[in-house]
Amino acid sequence: MLKHKDVLGLYDLSAEEIDEILSVGMSMKKLLKQNIKKLPHLQGKSVTTLFYENSTRTRCSFELAAKYMGAHVVNIAASSSSVQKGETLVDTGKTLDAMKNDVIVIRHPMGGAPRLLARTVKAHVVNAGDGMNEHPSQALLDMLTMRENFPSIRGLKVAILGDISHSRVAKSNLFGLTKLGAEVTMYAPRTLLPTGIDKMGAKVCSSREEAVEGADVVMGLRIQLERQHAGNFPSLGEYAKFYGVNEQVMKYAKEGALVMHPGPVNRGVELTSALIDGETSRIEEQVLSGIAVRMAILFLLTKQEI
Amino acid sequence: MVIKNADVVLKDGVKKLDLRIEEGRIAELGKGLKGEGLDCTGLTVLPGLIDMHVHLREPGFEKKEDIASGSAAAVKGGFTQICCMPNTRPVTDNKVVVSYILNRAKEVGLCKVRPVGAITEGQEGKNLAAIGAMKAAGAVALSEDGKSVLSTGLMANAMMYAADFGLKCLCHCEDASLVDGGVVNEGYYSTLTGLKGSIRAAEDVIIAREICLAESLSLPVHICHVSTYSGVQLIREAKARGVRVTAETCPHYFTLTDEVIATFDTNTKVNPPIREERDRLAVIEGLKDGTLDCIVTDHAPHHEDDKNVEYALAAFGISGLETSFALSYTQLVKGGALTLCELADKMSGAPARILGLEGGGIAVGAPADLTIADLNETWTVDPAAFVSKGKNTPFAGREVTGRVKYTFVDGELKYREK
Amino acid sequence: MQPVIMDADGMRRTLVRLSHEIEERNEGFENVVLVGVKRGGEVVAQRLASLIRASGRGELPCAGLDITMARDDLVSAFILPEAEKNELGFPLENKTVVLCDDVLHTGRSAVAGIEALFRLGRPAKIQLLVLVDRGGREVPVRADYVGKNVPTSKEEYIKVQFRELGHGEDALTITRR
Numbered sequence: 001m002l003k004h005k006d007v008l009g010l011y012d013l014s015a016e017e018i019d020e021i022l023s024v025g026m027s028m029k030k031l032l033k034q035n036i037k038k039l040p041h042l043q044g045k046s047v048t049t050l051f052y053e054n055s056t057r058t059r060c061s062f063e064l065a066a067k068y069m070g071a072h073v074v075n076i077a078a079s080s081s082s083v084q085k086g087e088t089l090v091d092t093g094k095t096l097d098a099m100k101n102d103v104i105v106i107r108h109p110m111g112g113a114p115r116l117l118a119r120t121v122k123a124h125v126v127n128a129g130d131g132m133n134e135h136p137s138q139a140l141l142d143m144l145t146m147r148e149n150f151p152s153i154r155g156l157k158v159a160i161l162g163d164i165s166h167s168r169v170a171k172s173n174l175f176g177l178t179k180l181g182a183e184v185t186m187y188a189p190r191t192l193l194p195t196g197i198d199k200m201g202a203k204v205c206s207s208r209e210e211a212v213e214g215a216d217v218v219m220g221l222r223i224q225l226e227r228q229h230a231g232n233f234p235s236l237g238e239y240a241k242f243y244g245v246n247e248q249v250m251k252y253a254k255e256g257a258l259v260m261h262p263g264p265v266n267r268g269v270e271l272t273s274a275l276i277d278g279e280t281s282r283i284e285e286q287v288l289s290g291i292a293v294r295m296a297i298l299f300l301l302t303k304q305e306i
Numbered sequence: 307m308v309i310k311n312a313d314v315v316l317k318d319g320v321k322k323l324d325l326r327i328e329e330g331r332i333a334e335l336g337k338g339l340k341g342e343g344l345d346c347t348g349l350t351v352l353p354g355l356i357d358m359h360v361h362l363r364e365p366g367f368e369k370k371e372d373i374a375s376g377s378a379a380a381v382k383g384g385f386t387q388i389c390c391m392p393n394t395r396p397v398t399d400n401k402v403v404v405s406y407i408l409n410r411a412k413e414v415g416l417c418k419v420r421p422v423g424a425i426t427e428g429q430e431g432k433n434l435a436a437i438g439a440m441k442a443a444g445a446v447a448l449s450e451d452g453k454s455v456l457s458t459g460l461m462a463n464a465m466m467y468a469a470d471f472g473l474k475c476l477c478h479c480e481d482a483s484l485v486d487g488g489v490v491n492e493g494y495y496s497t498l499t500g501l502k503g504s505i506r507a508a509e510d511v512i513i514a515r516e517i518c519l520a521e522s523l524s525l526p527v528h529i530c531h532v533s534t535y536s537g538v539q540l541i542r543e544a545k546a547r548g549v550r551v552t553a554e555t556c557p558h559y560f561t562l563t564d565e566v567i568a569t570f571d572t573n574t575k576v577n578p579p580i581r582e583e584r585d586r587l588a589v590i591e592g593l594k595d596g597t598l599d600c601i602v603t604d605h606a607p608h609h610e611d612d613k614n615v616e617y618a619l620a621a622f623g624i625s626g627l628e629t630s631f632a633l634s635y636t637q638l639v640k641g642g643a644l645t646l647c648e649l650a651d652k653m654s655g656a657p658a659r660i661l662g663l664e665g666g667g668i669a670v671g672a673p674a675d676l677t678i679a680d681l682n683e684t685w686t687v688d689p690a691a692f693v694s695k696g697k698n699t700p701f702a703g704r705e706v707t708g709r710v711k712y713t714f715v716d717g718e719l720k721y722r723e724k
Numbered sequence: 725m726q727p728v729i730m731d732a733d734g735m736r737r738t739l740v741r742l743s744h745e746i747e748e749r750n751e752g753f754e755n756v757v758l759v760g761v762k763r764g765g766e767v768v769a770q771r772l773a774s775l776i777r778a779s780g781r782g783e784l785p786c787a788g789l790d791i792t793m794a795r796d797d798l799v800s801a802f803i804l805p806e807a808e809k810n811e812l813g814f815p816l817e818n819k820t821v822v823l824c825d826d827v828l829h830t831g832r833s834a835v836a837g838i839e840a841l842f843r844l845g846r847p848a849k850i851q852l853l854v855l856v857d858r859g860g861r862e863v864p865v866r867a868d869y870v871g872k873n874v875p876t877s878k879e880e881y882i883k884v885q886f887r888e889l890g891h892g893e894d895a896l897t898i899t900r901r
Contacts, residue, residue, distance in 0.1 A: 011498070027804050034809040040799050083616070090614055110618040111500035112570035131618070133500030168500060195503065196494030303802045 002300045006118040006125040009134035010176040018140070018176055021296050025144045028299070029292035032068075041299055042071035045102040049075045050092070051128070052083055052108045057263065058128050058138070061287075062105045065294035071102075089113060093120040103298060106130070124301040129168055132194075137297060138262050139172035141289040143180070145282050146217055148289075149258060154181035159211045159253070160202075161245055162221025162270050165192045165232075169262045170221055174202050187211035189243055191232040192223075208249045215253040219260045220245055220270035236269050246272045258282050307717075308343030312351040312678065315650045316668055325351065327674040330716035335670055346678055349711055352650050353667050354386025354675025355631060356657040359451070359476070359530060359554060359602035361623070362388075362419070365406060366395025371607040371695045373407065376627070377416035379605070379694035381721035383627040384677035384710035386417050387663060388605075391451040392424040399424035399435035401443035408444050416720050417713075418675075420446040420663065425464045425475060431456045434464055441471040446661050449476035451530065452577075454512045456482070458519070465525050474661065476528045479512035479537070480578065489618055491579040495564045501617055506534040506585075509578050513537045517544045517551055526550035528660060531604050533559045533578040535588030542597040552660050553592075554602045557633035558624055558700065560589045566700055572613045572620035574700040576606070590643050593652060600656040601649075603630045607696020625696030629687055631679065633701065635708035646681075674717035683709040729856070729874050729882070730896040738871040739768070742853060743775050745869050750820055753782040755848070757819045759812065761837045762788045764826030767886045768855055772824065787812040789823075794839040796832055816845030822869075826884045828854040831865030856896055858882055874898070 002017050010018065031039070047066040049059050059075065066073045078086070087095075089108075096104055097120075105126045106114045111133035118125040129135040146153055158177055164170045164186055174184050178201040185203045186193070187210070198204045205211035212218055223239055233239050250257065259271060259281045267273045276283060309325040314335070324339035325332060357380065363371040371379075380388045390407060392398030398407065404421045411419030423440035425448045427433045437448065448468050454477065455461040465475050485504045490496050492503025513529055517540060520527035532538055532555045544551045558576060563583050566574045574580060592598035606623025613620050634653065638644040644652070658666025665675045684707045689697035713721035730738065750756050753776065760769030766788035773786040789812070792805035823837050834852055841850060853869040858876040876882065881899050885891035 024804060027806065031805075031807060034807070036793065036807055036809055038793070039805075041802060041804075043799065084619065088611075088615055108616070110616040112617045115570050116614075116616060131500050132502070171497075171500065194497040195492055196497045199494055200498065299802075299804065 002304060007136055007297050007301065008114050008118060008125065008127045010136050010139055010172045011134065015179045018179060021140055021293065021300060022144050022147055024296035024299055025140065025293040026147065028295040029144065029289060032288060032292055037068040039069045042066060042069035042302060045071045045302060046100060047071045047073050047103045047105065047298065048096055048101045049105045050078065051076065052078045055107055055129065058107065061290045062128060062294050065291050066298055069295055069298060083109065089117055090120050093117045097121040097123055103301060126297055132166055133168055134172045135168040136172050137294055138169045139176045141286055141293040142173055142219065142260060143176055144289040144293050145260065145286050149282065150216065153177065156182040156216045157185065157214055158182055158217045158219060159185045159215040160219045160221060161187045161208065161211060161243065163192045163223050163227060164188045164197065164221065165194045167221045174200055185211045189233050192227065208243065208245065209252045212249055212252045215257050217258045217260055218245055218250065218253055220265065221262065222264065223266060223269055236266065240269045244269055244271065245275065247274060250275065256280055260286060308339045308341045309351060310343045310345050312346035312349050314351045314668060315353065315646055317647065320646060327717040330674055332668065332670055332672050332674050348680065349678050350681050351668065352677045352679065353654040354665055354715065355384045355653045355677050356387040356663065356666060357385045357603050357605065357627065358389040358600065358657040358661055360388045360390055360605035360627065361393065361607065362390040363607060364394065364410065365403065369609045373410040373419065374414045375693065375695045377411065377414045377419065379627040379692065380417045381713040382693055382710065384631045384679060384713055385627060386675035386677065386713060386715045387420060387665060388417055389420045389422050389446060389661065391422050391449055393429060393452045397424050397428050399427050401436060401439040404440050404443040404445050417715055422447045422449045422476065425450045425455055426460070429453070431460065434467060437468055437473065438471055441473055446663065447474050447476050449478065451476065451478045453482065454478055454480050458515060462519050462523060465519055465523060465527065469525050474526055474528050476530050477516045478530045479509050479516065481508045481511050484508035484511065489575060490567050491564045491581045493564060493582055495567050499567055499570065501567065504579060506536050509534050510536045510540060513540050517549055520551055521549045529553040531556050531578060531602065532589065532598060533581050533585060535585045538588045538592040538597055542592065545597060552599045553597065554600045555589050555593065555598045556602055556604045557626065557630050557637065560586055560593065561633055561637050562700060570617050571700065572617055573624070573698045575617060575620050575622055576624050577622040590638065593638065594643050599660060601634050601652045603627050607694050608698045610697065613698050623698065624700060625692060625694050625698045627694060628692050629699060629701050629706065631710060632706035632708045635681065636706045640707060674714055676714040677710060678712040680709045680711055683707065685709055727898050728895055729898060730872060732894040735894045738855065739771050739775055742869050742871060743772050746822055747781065753784055755819050756784055756822060757814060758784050758786040758822050758824060759789050759841065760824040761833060762790050763889060764884050764886065765824045767888045768826055769824040785814040789837060789840055791833060791836040791840045794836040794843070796836065810840060810844055812844060816841065816847040819847050820849040820851065821847040822851050822853050824853045826855050827882050828857045828867050829860050830862040832863060834865045835863055856882055
């Protein structure tokens, strides 16, 4: 059982809670794989997705997860500009609460916004990504994919390469994986590596090869073109050449090491096409894990009420 | 009237004395003085505290604070004189606003309010504000507080022109291009929370610039709210080679470290940001060795509407007048960094010297600006009990020692604890 | 010693009789299909099908049915089912479904079985067959074919053993909780 009213980040969740979400997620995935997608648990419940940033992928995943469990789903796409000009988040939250929403799934460009909302509303709040803070459901789906492919997450070595500075995914994965006993290595250009990440349990490496050495899982993180314009690196081409993961780099990993990426992926930048489409890629698998783990989160949060 | 049996904080020590007030001034100091009076057995009399850096928000932002509520908060916090920053609306960049503030403060009649004028018109960093006229109307210093004057050339001119009128520039040090939207100190906790960080250099490069200007022009300069260990060191080195630089810091910089942002409590959002333990210790060391001359509150009251939003959108600032003395006493005197006399100098004597204000010490003939406190009373900070309109404090629930009981301004009792 | 209410031999004789009752009531086996509630009921259905086939009376379509997704306590107890996708392999339209189960007690499983059938199609008729009716109904359900009536108390429990499920010899026994 989850001890928190909300799922705001993996920093807050205990290893037991993470483990429980993953266990329920495994069951959900088993059902989904058999194409069973009609569970009754959220019948008569309302789930609102409140997205202040565009993200078709994450929003669809949450929407399907809620619908597969019988919930009424409302999608609110608030533009980023309305964060500054429109109604305050607190007031929006109060309105959604007054409408008797049971769960609010929020994506917001500013760190801590889901926490502010959670403090305001009675509804359960699920963080679908807040600024550079956390993206717990993405990390949980990554971990679910790992758990399916390995006997245990404990003892796994996971290498994360890419834009770690601006990646809430990297941080959520770091918190979750280390809580479950995995080892996390990281490599990125210094301009895309956040201060103090080494003190949070990551082993920061000085080369691709060192990061990938002996890894069970190699995860690429999206490099956004904006970062090039911001002067974080000269060009995507140069990034690919010196920081991207290719077949040569993968030779340092364990034989058959899995390739993962939260998507959307820049082919030939973070990962080569051969790796993306290869035998060891789990990128498509991650998508179904995403629905399963989001169903598990909704299931466990709503379960608190009985 | 006579204040009896108090521990009186003088320049060179604390003495059990009586103190006679006549016509607003201290008329006599001695033992066994006769006359009607206030028995202050067990209490301590300090020179009236002076805060040279507050925001009173009036005119323009009366929802956050006004001169009446700000003055009430000041005397409750033991302050007899406060200097208010010019980021009002309209900006305090002309004699009309300066006069308005002085008149309102007189009507309110609690503490002495000393306006600080803007350096440039509208704080826009383009043309110099009406510096001479503001001085004539009663401005005691100049500041662009809330930001720095971007153009170094203009800043040099401002310092020179201000000097002709005997005014100092109080410099808020912040390189906007380095801050670049940062809202907290860049470090472990900015990464943990994903809040955008700002590196120490964003503050330090402008501290260094102002020091260079002061040195090069042989003029005095004052550095506002120093928060970094490196900034303290820059000032220490400058002082050592004779640059006429003075500097201030605030209770939050020597009390808190940036782990307080982990809860996303917007009351911890302040500019410059709360930094790390290394900085906190350096600020205390700076106060100890005289690098940092004085303690100010940077009292920045805000309405709840400005704080009950996303951290990145929340207003910067801490409502500090009602907690400053207790925090400073607890942290610095009880913490062993300063003696009580030294604290009195940081919070009264030094600001008076820096700005050439009357007061700042207890002596026969000086204005009877007095702060009487119980240094043994321990209490818990409760923002709901603030008289300031700004309840924004990161210290809610904190236990502190030292409670202001009475505040006298020019011999008149302006605050008495209920 | 646990009281045995049906041994292997008894079970065979009961199933033979039940197969005749099905044939009699439906005037033959035309349009009759056997569906067994997993997993005990599925065994019952398979046994009946092979009996009928062996006696040369007919070839009945037969399948197992997972009823966990139709359980009435999924929401109230917030149970996450370990379900299998139901694929019978034959259509239910215009068929007479003989829904087979091993033990009939509260009747809730039978209702779930009927619900699960309706999710798969619209049979012409549904008849309920059970090996044992132990009483204790909580919903208005009645079996059309009963192997044996064994009234029991709440403290008692009927243990079902089938060779197919790796339980050794076939047997139905009463145990106390």
